[in-house]
Amino acid sequence: MPPIVEVEAVCKRFGAVSVLEGVSFQIRTGSVVAIIGRSGSGKSTALRCINRLESIDAGQIRVCGQEVTSPKLDLSRLHRDVGIVFQSYNLFPHLTAEENVMLAPRLVLKLPRIEQRELAARVLAQVGLADKAQAYPSQLSGGQQQRVAIARSLAMKPKLMLFDEITSALDPELTGEVLKVIEGLARDGMSMILVTHEMAFARKVADHVIFMHRGKVWEEGPATVLDAPQTEELRQFLGNGL
Amino acid sequence: MRYDLDFTAPLAYWPELLTGAATTLGLSVSATVLGFGLGVFCAIARSGRSGAAARVAGAYVEAIRNTPLLVQIFIVYFGLASIGIKLGAFTAAIAALVINVGAYTAEIVRAGIESVPRSQLEAARCLALSRWQVLRHVVLPPAIERVWPALTSQYVLLMLASSITSQISTEELTAIANRIQSDTFRSIETYLIVAAAYLALSLVMRVLFWAVGSIAFPRRRRLGTPL
Amino acid sequence: MISLTPEQLLFLLRGFGWTIVLSLLAFAGGGLLGFVLALTRVYAARSLRTLAMLYIKLIQGTPLLILLFLTYFGLPSLGLVVEPLLAAALGLSVYVSAYLGEIWRGSLEAVPRTQEEAAVCLALNWRQRLIHVILPQAVKIATPPTVGFMVQIVKNTSLASAIGFIEMVRAGQMINNATFRPFIVFVLIAALYFALCYPLSAWSRRLEGRFDAAHR
Numbered sequence: 001m002p003p004i005v006e007v008e009a010v011c012k013r014f015g016a017v018s019v020l021e022g023v024s025f026q027i028r029t030g031s032v033v034a035i036i037g038r039s040g041s042g043k044s045t046a047l048r049c050i051n052r053l054e055s056i057d058a059g060q061i062r063v064c065g066q067e068v069t070s071p072k073l074d075l076s077r078l079h080r081d082v083g084i085v086f087q088s089y090n091l092f093p094h095l096t097a098e099e100n101v102m103l104a105p106r107l108v109l110k111l112p113r114i115e116q117r118e119l120a121a122r123v124l125a126q127v128g129l130a131d132k133a134q135a136y137p138s139q140l141s142g143g144q145q146q147r148v149a150i151a152r153s154l155a156m157k158p159k160l161m162l163f164d165e166i167t168s169a170l171d172p173e174l175t176g177e178v179l180k181v182i183e184g185l186a187r188d189g190m191s192m193i194l195v196t197h198e199m200a201f202a203r204k205v206a207d208h209v210i211f212m213h214r215g216k217v218w219e220e221g222p223a224t225v226l227d228a229p230q231t232e233e234l235r236q237f238l239g240n241g242l
Numbered sequence: 243m244r245y246d247l248d249f250t251a252p253l254a255y256w257p258e259l260l261t262g263a264a265t266t267l268g269l270s271v272s273a274t275v276l277g278f279g280l281g282v283f284c285a286i287a288r289s290g291r292s293g294a295a296a297r298v299a300g301a302y303v304e305a306i307r308n309t310p311l312l313v314q315i316f317i318v319y320f321g322l323a324s325i326g327i328k329l330g331a332f333t334a335a336i337a338a339l340v341i342n343v344g345a346y347t348a349e350i351v352r353a354g355i356e357s358v359p360r361s362q363l364e365a366a367r368c369l370a371l372s373r374w375q376v377l378r379h380v381v382l383p384p385a386i387e388r389v390w391p392a393l394t395s396q397y398v399l400l401m402l403a404s405s406i407t408s409q410i411s412t413e414e415l416t417a418i419a420n421r422i423q424s425d426t427f428r429s430i431e432t433y434l435i436v437a438a439a440y441l442a443l444s445l446v447m448r449v450l451f452w453a454v455g456s457i458a459f460p461r462r463r464r465l466g467t468p469l
Numbered sequence: 470m471i472s473l474t475p476e477q478l479l480f481l482l483r484g485f486g487w488t489i490v491l492s493l494l495a496f497a498g499g500g501l502l503g504f505v506l507a508l509t510r511v512y513a514a515r516s517l518r519t520l521a522m523l524y525i526k527l528i529q530g531t532p533l534l535i536l537l538f539l540t541y542f543g544l545p546s547l548g549l550v551v552e553p554l555l556a557a558a559l560g561l562s563v564y565v566s567a568y569l570g571e572i573w574r575g576s577l578e579a580v581p582r583t584q585e586e587a588a589v590c591l592a593l594n595w596r597q598r599l600i601h602v603i604l605p606q607a608v609k610i611a612t613p614p615t616v617g618f619m620v621q622i623v624k625n626t627s628l629a630s631a632i633g634f635i636e637m638v639r640a641g642q643m644i645n646n647a648t649f650r651p652f653i654v655f656v657l658i659a660a661l662y663f664a665l666c667y668p669l670s671a672w673s674r675r676l677e678g679r680f681d682a683a684h685r
Contacts, residue, residue, distance in 0.1 A: 051368060053364065053368070076370050077370075079367065080370045082368075083368075086364070090361045090362060090364065090365035091365075092365075092366075092380055093384060093461075093469055094387060094461050096461075103369070103371075103379060104369035104370060104371060107371055108369070108370045108371060108375075138465065149365075152369070153368075156369060156370065
């Protein structure tokens with residue numbers, strides 16, 4: 001089975017600053033990959049290139065069978081196949097949790113109202129928030145909002161989920177509930193890429209770890225690489241804790 | 243010096259005053275609804291991607307905001323008639339009011355649109371919503387909810403400005419007042435009564451807007467807090 | 470101009486001049502009263518503050534045209550002789566005072582409380598605090614919205630035509646009665662108003678931008 005994500009020699013510049021310098025990696029279907037690295041290492045940018053939030057200057061990216069850089073790309077299908085959860089949740093403040101989750105199924109998948117409701121109830125229960133369906137984002141804690149954001153992406157039944165530092169904006173006591181949801185998704189076989197600072201979590205959940213440094217893939221391997229880093233830079237990074 | 247204020251003479255004209263007030267309200271509500279539509283359309287044009295549309299909308303807004311409503315009304319009523327487009331006084335009044343309030347609405351709604359963070363748009367696009375769906379479901383509702391108080395004030399001002407249409411003989415409240423005071427010679431009393439009527443109409447409009455806001459923005463009704 | 474004689478053009482420009490004069494009169498009269506109102510609303514006793522607020526709310530809730538008619542038709546019935554210019558200047562001044570009063574009250578209250586506290590701790594009395602500490606800062610805050618409101622004043626002078634004062638719009642109506650070219654006449658008048666108002670609007674926007682940058 002072909003990899004669900006293939007990144008080949010990708011380069012990206014922001015003006016004069018080169019953020020990605022020849023990044024290559026592959027993600028197998030059903031695997032959980034953690035991308036770690038310092039701020040400015042290019043990890044978030046690499047993630048955002050995968051679902052075309054950022055364009056690339058050189059190289060190729062293939063996601064779910066589509067060539068992301070091609071002008072013939074079906075962007076709508078790409079967004080349906082790839083779900084993304086952001087650091088600042090980005091919930092729609094004027095809609096309830098349920099309405100947030102139902103919006104895309106209603107407008108894009110064109111599901112009838114009853115099916116929208118059932119779908120919303122199911123994914124909200126999956127993230128443990130069945131009782132908060134009628135709440136507005138301002139009435140929810142950070143952890144709850146992030147879980148609604150995950151549910152909102154799951155409702156579209158994506159083949160691949162991207163997580164961009166989803167616990168970085170949360171108070172420590174709230175990260176646990178979010179990470180539990182991710183663990184559940186991993187158990188269910190969802191292909192996931194997590195850009196994260198949570199080393200302990202990466203160790204627990206990830207099949208594969210990619211360490212990025214100065215815009216390049218510096219070191220990668222199974223999760224055990226976190227206990228036995230090969231390169232000096234990764235050793236320093238892990239030693240410093242962040 | 244006249245010390246005796248006599249309100250009974252002008253008050254005897256209360257049927258005409260009521261009709262005038264109704265006309266004022268009718269003018270204002272019609273112009274509000276149509277002006278709101280025009281304004282939202284222009285606001286979208288100004289924050290959209292088409293540079294030409296943005297410039298045209300921008301020129302329209304600047305032209306209206308820097309010229310007096312009275313002159314706009316004269317151009318619509320007298321000016322258009324002289325080049326072949328003859329409008330009745332009431333129609334011309336509404337047309338001029340709509341064109342006028344549309345520009346102010348455009349500015350207010352544009353500020354609302356720009357207050358929606360880009361991250362909202364990103365999240366919506368990543369859910370596979372089309373550009374139009376994002377505008378209609380993710381940008382406009384919170385934008386308009388946020389500027390609803392400013393819009394309310396603007397449309398109350400519109401209602402007060404509708405008095406200017408008396409200058410082209412629209413039979414609204416101010417025109418009626420002029421007639422009454424020339425009949426009764428009780429100018430102070432007449433205009434005081436009419437001023438009070440306008441205050442009452444302002445209240446009516448604010449209540450109307452509050453009601454529409456409660457229906458259109460369930461979040462505001464339930465939570466009571468601003469966005 | 471295409472269909473206006475030089476005399477008519479001159480007549481129009483004289484009206485333009487009176488528009489400017491009336492605007493300045495309204496700004497001066499309304500500004501003086503508005504300043505008193507603003508100070509009252511911030512520093513005076515509770516009853517006076519309420520009175521000032523009621524005055525402002527009343528005036529803001531009344532159409533300017535009604536105010537002008539009240540002055541022009543109402544005052545003579547009290548025995549006073551009122552000419553269009555006086556009625557227009559009076560009516561506009563009352564109108565302007567309510568709006569400038571509100572704008573300037575907001576500006577006074579926008580000066581950080583800490584400034585007042587620091588001045589008190591330096592043993593300055595009320596007058597000294599106001600003149601040397603609060604007002605200079607309030608003026609800076611007030612400038613952008615005040616300049617923006619000047620645009621409203623200029624536009625509102627057009628209503629003086631309704632009580633017979635020969636400013637630009639009235640001049641235009643009289644020319645129109647002679648030439649029957651309303652489209653050209655009123656579009657020309659609109660252009661003249663634009664020439665007056667647009668620079669003020671642009672200046673106000675620039676001031677606002679600079680003010681925001683300074684306070685970020």
